[in-house]
């Protein structure tokens with residue numbers, strides 16, 4: 805997770821419910837979140853939750869409201885048999901993955917569905933904050949997807965994206981079920 809307001813609001817409720825909260829210390833500081841439910845993690849340092857191993861994968865994300873760079877991570881999670889990558893709020897990913905069973909990817913906009921009235925500042929920030937369909941395709945093409953069973957698409961923009969269009973393009977391109 806990261807400190808983007810739209811993704812972090814529920815963290816205090818989660819902690820109150822007794823659930824451990826794994827996050828970067830930068831994220832905890834920015835959210836003013838602390839206490840014994842906080843489990844600080846580091847980018848690219850694998851940790852275990854029960855029988856799951858989790859690798860935090862850095863994201864590249866800019867706050868669309870302020871233009872400030874926000875640290876954060878996605879997660880590569882494995883139970884020893886299957887592997888899932890959960891990767892949201894990143895306009896780009898320099899890491900390459902193989903043997904994924906599931907991919908849950910935040911794809912926010914595409915050139916074809918971008919709101920024509922989007923102002924240039926917002927547009928520049930959007931391009932440095934969230935993944936486009938075009939970059940998602942490049943990212944998936946860089947992976948060995950022979951084991952991949954499904955692609956989950958998250959975080960599609962209401963104004964700059966289209967769930968139907970994204971699903972159609974990805975399904976045709978990769979021949980895998982796409983769930984949005």
Ligand SMILES: [Zn+2]
Pocket residue numbers: 808810893959
């Ligand atoms: Zn976001």
